[in-house]
Structure formats: structure tokens, C-alpha cells
Amino acid sequence: MDAGNISQHAPEGTPISGEASSPADTDSLVLGIDTGGTYTDGVLLEYHSRRVLASHKSLTTKRDFSIGIEQVIEGIHIPDPSAVKLVSVSTTLATNAIAEGKGKRVALLLIGYDPDLVSSFHMEGRFATPHYYYFAGGHDLYGREKEELDLPSILTEVNQIKDQVDAIAVSSYFSPLNPEHENRVYHAVSSVCDLPIVLGHQLSTKLGSIERATTAALNASLLAILQDFIIAVRRAMERRKIDAPLMVVRGDGTLMSDEFAARTPVETIHSGPAASAIGGRFLSRLDDALVVDIGGTTTDIALIQTGQVTVTEEGASVGDYKTAVKAANLLSIALGGDSHISLGRDKELTIGPERVVPLAYLAGEHPQVHSRLKVLSRRTWTQAAPEWLEHWFLLRQPDEFLVKTPSQRSLVDFLRDGPQPVPEILKRLDVLHVAQIDARELLRQEIIGKSGLTPTDLLHVDGYYAPWDLEAASLALDVFCRFHFWEPADVRQRVWSRMTEAIVHAIVAFLSGKLLPPPALPDDKDMGRWFFHNSLYPTHPQLETSFRLRQPIIGIGAPAGVFLQDVADALHTDLVLPDHHQVANAVGAIAGSVMVTEEILVYPRLSAEGLEVLGYYVQTSDERQEYEDADDALAHARALSRELAMGAALRSGAENPQVVVEELVDGLDTYRIRAKAMGNPRLAH
Amino acid sequence: MELVRVDTQRAYELIREKITTLELSPGSAISEQRLAEDLDMGLVPVREALKLLAHDDLVVITPRHGLYVADVNVPDLEQISEMRLSLESLCARLAAQRATPDDWVVLEALSQEQATIPPEDSQRLFDFDHRFHQAVARAAHNKYLARTLDHLFGLSQRLWYLALPHIEFLPGAVEKHLDLVEAIKAGDADAAEGIMSRHVQDFYDKVYEVLAQR
Numbered sequence: 001m002d003a004g005n006i007s008q009h010a011p012e013g014t015p016i017s018g019e020a021s022s023p024a025d026t027d028s029l030v031l032g033i034d035t036g037g038t039y040t041d042g043v044l045l046e047y048h049s050r051r052v053l054a055s056h057k058s059l060t061t062k063r064d065f066s067i068g069i070e071q072v073i074e075g076i077h078i079p080d081p082s083a084v085k086l087v088s089v090s091t092t093l094a095t096n097a098i099a100e101g102k103g104k105r106v107a108l109l110l111i112g113y114d115p116d117l118v119s120s121f122h123m124e125g126r127f128a129t130p131h132y133y134y135f136a137g138g139h140d141l142y143g144r145e146k147e148e149l150d151l152p153s154i155l156t157e158v159n160q161i162k163d164q165v166d167a168i169a170v171s172s173y174f175s176p177l178n179p180e181h182e183n184r185v186y187h188a189v190s191s192v193c194d195l196p197i198v199l200g201h202q203l204s205t206k207l208g209s210i211e212r213a214t215t216a217a218l219n220a221s222l223l224a225i226l227q228d229f230i231i232a233v234r235r236a237m238e239r240r241k242i243d244a245p246l247m248v249v250r251g252d253g254t255l256m257s258d259e260f261a262a263r264t265p266v267e268t269i270h271s272g273p274a275a276s277a278i279g280g281r282f283l284s285r286l287d288d289a290l291v292v293d294i295g296g297t298t299t300d301i302a303l304i305q306t307g308q309v310t311v312t313e314e315g316a317s318v319g320d321y322k323t324a325v326k327a328a329n330l331l332s333i334a335l336g337g338d339s340h341i342s343l344g345r346d347k348e349l350t351i352g353p354e355r356v357v358p359l360a361y362l363a364g365e366h367p368q369v370h371s372r373l374k375v376l377s378r379r380t381w382t383q384a385a386p387e388w389l390e391h392w393f394l395l396r397q398p399d400e401f402l403v404k405t406p407s408q409r410s411l412v413d414f415l416r417d418g419p420q421p422v423p424e425i426l427k428r429l430d431v432l433h434v435a436q437i438d439a440r441e442l443l444r445q446e447i448i449g450k451s452g453l454t455p456t457d458l459l460h461v462d463g464y465y466a467p468w469d470l471e472a473a474s475l476a477l478d479v480f481c482r483f484h485f486w487e488p489a490d491v492r493q494r495v496w497s498r499m500t501e502a503i504v505h506a507i508v509a510f511l512s513g514k515l516l517p518p519p520a521l522p523d524d525k526d527m528g529r530w531f532f533h534n535s536l537y538p539t540h541p542q543l544e545t546s547f548r549l550r551q552p553i554i555g556i557g558a559p560a561g562v563f564l565q566d567v568a569d570a571l572h573t574d575l576v577l578p579d580h581h582q583v584a585n586a587v588g589a590i591a592g593s594v595m596v597t598e599e600i601l602v603y604p605r606l607s608a609e610g611l612e613v614l615g616y617y618v619q620t621s622d623e624r625q626e627y628e629d630a631d632d633a634l635a636h637a638r639a640l641s642r643e644l645a646m647g648a649a650l651r652s653g654a655e656n657p658q659v660v661v662e663e664l665v666d667g668l669d670t671y672r673i674r675a676k677a678m679g680n681p682r683l684a685h
Numbered sequence: 686m687e688l689v690r691v692d693t694q695r696a697y698e699l700i701r702e703k704i705t706t707l708e709l710s711p712g713s714a715i716s717e718q719r720l721a722e723d724l725d726m727g728l729v730p731v732r733e734a735l736k737l738l739a740h741d742d743l744v745v746i747t748p749r750h751g752l753y754v755a756d757v758n759v760p761d762l763e764q765i766s767e768m769r770l771s772l773e774s775l776c777a778r779l780a781a782q783r784a785t786p787d788d789w790v791v792l793e794a795l796s797q798e799q800a801t802i803p804p805e806d807s808q809r810l811f812d813f814d815h816r817f818h819q820a821v822a823r824a825a826h827n828k829y830l831a832r833t834l835d836h837l838f839g840l841s842q843r844l845w846y847l848a849l850p851h852i853e854f855l856p857g858a859v860e861k862h863l864d865l866v867e868a869i870k871a872g873d874a875d876a877a878e879g880i881m882s883r884h885v886q887d888f889y890d891k892v893y894e895v896l897a898q899r
Contacts (some may be wrong), residue, residue: 155794191791231692262691266869
């Protein structure tokens with residue numbers, strides 16, 4: 001079975017709204033695609049009326065995202081592909097590549113950084129590449145050259161490493177105030193080699209030097225990856241006869257043209273959850289709400305205020321890396337419909353964080369799993385431990401070179417005839433514990449997959465949502481319960497309330513910015529924890545406590561209707577489930593505005609001894625001008641930033657962009673002029 | 686190349702390489718369909734890339750006979766060489782007058798690198814020669830001159846591949862590059878112009894011999 005087949009058998013039909021489209025409103029069709037951790041979703045939308053005409057879900061194919069994307073396009077059945085005027089995608093590609101360390105190799109040239117300072121704070125690990133090099137140069141807080149640029153050493157180093165890396169990133173000290181050294185390095189290095197070069201000041205005007213270096217290095221490591229992705233999407237579009245502009249969603253939910261995205265891939269970090277929030281707003285038309293998106297792998301929480309997704313002032317973080325890139329303010333927890341239900345160390349019920357394929361789905365695909373569950377349910381409880389529920393299976397026939405060791409080989413051979421429960425696998429491989437199986441790489445490469453009991457199976461039993469093998473789900477739950485002498489109905493209830501509690505906990509933590517530490521002592525005296533518990537499960541005879549969320553919750557994702565009602569009740573607010581909320585993420589990919597931000601710094605030019613202000617510099621990313629007085633400098637900066645933002649927005653495909661200019665004070669006598677140009681994406685004619 | 690679609694850019698680079706390395710031979714017909722399949726790209730970017738290559742004079746689009754790789758012949762060689770000869774010399778002269786200390790650092794780094802390339806690695810030497818000429822053009826600080834020279838160099842590249850099986854690559858060129866860097870650093874415009882002029886003339890003399898024998 002290859003992954004292509006999985007997608008076709010994936011929840012086909014179920015979440016699809018196949019409303020027929022009347023020819024009258026097919027003038028401006030737009031296609032939104034979200035490639036999430038579990039599913040790739042697509043929607044076909046009539047842009048002006050906001051009507052969702054069709055949608056489709058496929059399983060995400062991590063090793064080649066374009067497979068899932070093409071299946072989505074195919075599944076939507078677009079009657080006239082030439083009527084599609086815009087395609088927009090959000091992708092977890094960048095986030096995943098960073099988290100899994102799959103970016104390309106990068107040499108990071110640090111100019112004017114103090115190696116001792118960096119190492120004394122143990123910040124080398126944050127540079128996102130092991131190849132970093134220090135050189136003399138850089139500027140100070142007033143944009144004055146701190147030290148002469150050591151260009152000869154840089155070129156010597158580049159010459160030595162250029163065959164070992166795929167891209168070069170450059171970050172110079174205080175380069176947003178004066179990018180001269182970065183620009184000089186760019187000119188010199190591009191004369192001696194053909195590697196792509198990324199400059200820190202072009203990605204961030206913030207002054208944090210470590211974050212800027214990290215951002216430049218990550219961007220450089222993602223360039224080729226995002227380029228390949230865009231080319232793959234373009235090819236999928238062309239095979240489906242869609243000729244339209246292509247947009248990519250940023251981490252704050254706004255859109256950029258594919259050419260911009262190919263140059264600044266780092267800006268796509270967190271674009272998936274941001275798109276969900278934007279889609280939730282678009283479909284519900286609510287301007288103030290909390291958006292909760294329950295997916296297969298994670299639950300993501302974001303806030304909509306006055307019609308916008310709130311954005312963090314701090315940069316986006318991925319794994320251990322903190323960047324200077326703007327992203328939606330969101331909280332993501334590893335809990336979703338396909339989270340694995342298992343028993344923790346103290347025999348307590350745990351849900352997640354691992355994601356598995358629901359047994360109901362696996363049994364629907366493989367009849368032998370169904371019959372095995374039947375046999376299992378007839379055994380005595382001692383012979384039917386819950387380990388027997390967990391199945392491993394082959395997702396695709398692996399290429400020979402991917403199976404490296406003899407034990408991997410025998411595992412793959414064993415699974416060739418179909419899924420096997422874990423105890424059988426242990427027996428066959430002659431090991432005692434799952435941890436001894438050499439399967440990590442095979443799991444990561446999506447060669448083998450895991451299946452087990454999940455909330456999705458329980459939804460089948462409850463009858464809320466049952467696209468697959470209901471009987472298998474029910475048998476699996478029975479086996480799980482019998483072993484512990486639990487009642488199935490009771491376990492279902494406990495799973496639901498455990499999930500409700502986890503989501504409420506996440507919402508409270510997200511909105512309050514406070515943490516609820518786990519109890520240190522069995523005899524818990526912490527009022528915070530008591531308050532939280534008493535608000536969810538009122539037990540105190542005198543004191544009544546409760547949470548009240550002032551804004552409604554917009555629920556997104558297939559299981560949102562089931563899980564989030566209890567969450568909304570616990571928070572004493574309303575749950576809004578807009579039509580097509582199952583695919584709001586894909587709607588969000590297309591619902592965002594095209595945005596371009598241009599920042600100009602205005603700061604004083606000081607006399608040599610630093611006591612006297614001689615004038616003011618106006619610093620854009622490529623040039624610097626000088627004015628005698630601050631007002632003239634600021635007036636010029638405002639006009640220039642407006643002009644730059646307008647031009648860039650038009651080039652990146654915005655229709656009638658509107659520009660807003662803000663003035664921020666950034667340190668002593670230093671101003672940051674920020675022009676934001678926003679407009680709807682321009683549709684093809 | 687600003688604002689060209691990402692896939693068009695990729696297709697342009699790949700097809701250009703096929704043409705300059707003679708994988709698509711001069712004068713041969715081009716099938717868009719086959720190119721798209723070979724490159725595993727869509728038809729639209731391939732078509733756009735071919736238009737750009739026509740602009741570079743590497744592809745010829747005729748209304749009646751379709752698409753061809755531009756031919757290479759002796760009259761072309763003469764026209765290209767007379768242009769390059771005078772413009773490269775001008776370029777060296779301007780570089781000697783205008784090069785900044787940063788330009789010197791680049792030229793020096795390049796000549797150091799050149800010394801490490803084994804003389805039998807003619808492919809690398811040739812790529813390197815191209816890079817060196819581009820660096821001199823940058824040091825001349827005239828972007829129109831640099832652009833024109835790059836265009837002409839692209840056309841000459843195919844001549845070199847044609848001649849490659851028949852000539853050894855200019856070991857003398859290495860020393861000439863070093864002399865040129867010295868002249869540019871010394872600000873000696875006459876010397877720089879002279880060295881460059883002889884360097885380019887040598888190249889075309891050799892290629893001409895080979896082409897005339899074909």
C-alpha cells in the first residue's frame with residue numbers, strides 16, 4: 001500500500017460538503033489549501049460571497065507534500081479549473097523542517113559579535129547551525145562603525161567551507177541601524193561563490209542580535225526547501241489546469257506572493273494555526289472571540305481581537321530556536337482526535353501526546369485487524385492486555401536504501417502481510433520491550449505507522465462521528481476496559497472530561513499567561529490548583545468559583561462539536577460552530593490579506609565623543625540619508641516608508657493596498673517608523 | 686530577474702545550462718513538451734524560461750518552424766569576439782581606476798583560490814574564469830557594462846565547450862589573472878587594459894582555429 005492509496009481511502013466523503021455550485025457565482029473562485037500535521041485540507045470558495053462551494057481532506061504526505069495537495073485538488077472536482085483565480089497555501093513545512101533538523105546546511109558569518117559573551121550565556125546552541133564563525137566588524141548603538149570589517153578573513157573562511165554548506169547567512173552587530181557591513185559582505189561573497197546569501201537586516205529590524213542571527217540562519221536553511229515546495233505546488237496546479245497567482249500564508253496569517261515566500265521561508269513558521277484562526281473569524285464573522293482548533297495531532301488556541309488575530313511582540317519560537325519573525329500569538333498542546341489513549345505509569349488514563357491512527361480506521365482498511373479484535377474480545381482478561389490493541393503497520397513499501405539494519409529488515413518483512421499487534425512483534429523480533437525495536441527511523445520516514453485506541457474511536461462508539469469501522473472501535477474499547485474492570489461508559493466519560501480539563505487548562509494558561517504547576521505534595525495546599533479544580537468540578541460546600549470567558553469560542557476541526565461544548569460550558573460562554581468549521585484552516589489560507597511591512601529607523605548621528613547630536617539618520621534596508629533636524633528626518637521617513645510599503649504590496653499581489661504608518665519610540669532618541677500596507681489578494685483575470 | 690515566478694527561474698537556469706554545455710546542441714529543434722518532462726517541470730515555466738533565453742540570444746523563436754537552440758558559427762564568433770575584446774579591455778581600464786579596497790580583497794581571494802585548482806580540471810577553471818571576469822566587471826562599477834559583458838560571456842561559453850576537446854585550457858591565463866590583479870591594485874589603467882586585451886584575444890584565436898577546422 002503506498003501513501004497515495006491511503007489518501008484516497010482517507011475520510012473520503014465524510015467532511016466533504018459537496019454543494020453544487022451555480023454557474024452565476026463561479027466568476028472568482030479561489031482555492032485554499034492547508035497542509036497540516038495530519039491532514040491536508042482544501043476548500044473551493046467563491047471569493048466575493050464567501051460561499052464555500054466544496055472541500056476535501058486527504059492525509060498529509062510528509063515526505064512529499066505535493067502528493068497530498070494534488071489529491072485534495074483532485075478530490076474537490078473543480079468543474080472549470082480556469083475559473084480559479086487564486087490559490088493560497090499554508091504549510092507546516094518550515095516548522096517541521098526546523099523541528100526535525102532537516103534544513104539545509106548553513107554557514108553563519110557573525111560580524112562584530114563577542115564570542116566570549118555568546119559562550120558565557122551558552123547561546124551558541126541557538127544559532128541553528130554548527131557552522132558559525134566570528135569576524136571583526138559591526139556597528140554600535142548609534143550606527144557608528146565599531147570595528148573595521150575583516151573582509152579578507154571572511155573570504156578565506158568562505159573559500160574553505162563553500163563546498164560543505166548549501167547557503168550562507170550573515171548577521172552583523174546592530175545591522176538594522178547600519179547594514180553597511182552586511183551589504184559589503186554580500187557583494188564580496190557573491191563574487192566568490194554561487195551559494196544563496198541571506199542578510200540579517202533584511203529579515204528583521206529588531207535589535208536583538210542573537211535572534212537576528214538565528215532568523216538569518218534558519219531562513220538560509222529553508223530556502224531550497226520552500227522553493228521545492230512552491231515548485232511542487234505550481235506543478236500540481238498546472239497538472240490540474242489551474243493557472244492563477246499563488247500565495248503563501250505567513251505566521252501571522254497574512255499572505256505573501258510565492259516569490260516573497262521563496263526568499264523569506266522563515267516567515268511561514270506557524271502559518272497553519274494562524275490560518276485556522278483567520279478562517280474561524282472569516283466563517284463566523286465574529287470580531288472578538290477565542291478560536292480553538294482541534295486537529296488530529298494538536299489543539300491550537302488563538303485570540304481574535306477587533307477582527308485581527310493577535311500577534312506576539314516576541315518572535316516566533318520553534319523547538320529550541322527563538323526567531324525575530326512575527327507570528328500569531330498562539331498556544332498549541334499535543335492533544336487531538338488521534339491522540340493515543342493509554343495508561344500512564346501510575347495506571348492513570350493518559351491521552352497523547354503521541355498521535356496514532358485510530359483503530360476504527362485501521363480495521364476498516366484491514367479486515368484481519370477487525371477479526372483479531374473480535375478474537376481478543378473473547379479471550380479472558382489476563383490474555384488480553386491493552387498492549388494487544390496497539391498495532392504497527394506498513395504505510396508504504398520502503399525503498400531498499402531506507403531499511404538499514406537486519407532488525408529493521410525483519411520488522412518490515414513481518415509487517416508486509418498486514419498490521420501486527422505489538423506483543424506479536426516483540427515475539428517475532430525476540431525482544432522484551434518496544435524501546436528495543438530499532439524503529440525510530442522507520443516511523444519518522446513514514447514507512448511504518450502506529451495504530452491504537454483514540455478519542456476518535458470513542459466518538460464512533462458514542463455515535464457522534466462514525467465514518468469507519470464502528471464495531472472494531474467498540475471491541476477495542478471493551479478490551480481496554482475489561483482489563484481494568486472499568487465500565488466503557490465510565491471510561492468514555494473520563495476521556496471526555498480529561499480532554500475538557502486539558503483544553504480549559506490551556507485556555508486559562510494562554511489568556512492569563514500564568515502556569516499551574518503540578519502538585520508537589522499529595523496533600524495539596526495550593527490555592528491556585530484548588531481554584532482551578534473547584535471551578536471545573538464544584539465540590540466546596542460554601543465557596544463557589546467559576547471561570548467566565550467574556551468572548552465566545554469559535555470551534556474548528558472535525559471533532560470540535562463534540563469536545564468543545566463541555567469546554568464552553570466550563571468557561572460559561574457560547575460555542576460557535578460556523579458552517580464548514582471542519583476545514584476552516586483551508587478557508588483561512590485564502591481569507592487573509594496580503595500584507596507588507598516596511599520599517600525605517602531614525603536615530604541620531606553623534607559627534608565622535610558622543611556628547612553632541614549632529615543630525616539624524618534615516619535608515620532603510622538599503623540606504624541611509626542624513627537630516628539636520630529630527631522633524632525633517634521623521635517626515636521623510638514617514639513618506640518614504642509609505643512609498644516603499646505601497647510598492648512592495650503591489651508587487652506581491654495586493655489589490656488597492658491601504659497603508660498605515662505608525663511611529664514607535666525605540667530607545668533613546670531612536671524612532672521606528674513602520675508602514676503596513678494591506679489589501680485583498682489580486683485575483684487573476 | 687526580479688519577480689519572475691520561482692519555477693520559471695528554476696527552469697531558466699536548468700535549460701540555460703543544457704544549452705551552454707551543448708547538451709542541447711546548437712541549431713537543434715526544441716520540444717517544450719519534452720523539456721518539461723526531462724526537467725520534471727510544468728509547461729508554463731518552461732515556456733516562460735524559453736522566452737527569457739530567446740532574449741539572451743541562446744534560443745531562436747521562429748513563427749513558422751518553432752523553437753531552436755541558437756546556432757554557433759564563424760561569423761557569430763567574429764562579431765562576439767570584437768565586442769568582447771574592446772569591452773573587456775575597457776572594463777579592465779575602469780577597474781584599475783575605480784576599484785575599491787573591497788574589490789581588491791575579492792580579486793585577491795579569487796586569485797588565491799585559482800592557484801588551488803588543478804590544471805587538468807578544465808571545467809572548474811572555466812567556471813572560475815567566468816567568475817573572475819564578473820569580479821573585474823563589478824570592480825569597474827558600471828552596471829550596464831557588466832550586464833553586456835555577462836550576456837556576451839554567455840554566448841562565448843558555448844564556443845568554449847565546442848573547442849574544449851581540441852584545446853588545453855590556458856595555463857598561461859592563471860598568471861595573466863595575477864598580473865591583472867596587480868595592475869588593478871596599482872591603479873595602472875594602461876597595463877590592466879593591455880593584459881585583458883591579450884588574454885581575451887588569445888582565447889578567441891584558439892577557438893577560431895578549432896571552429897575553422899570543423
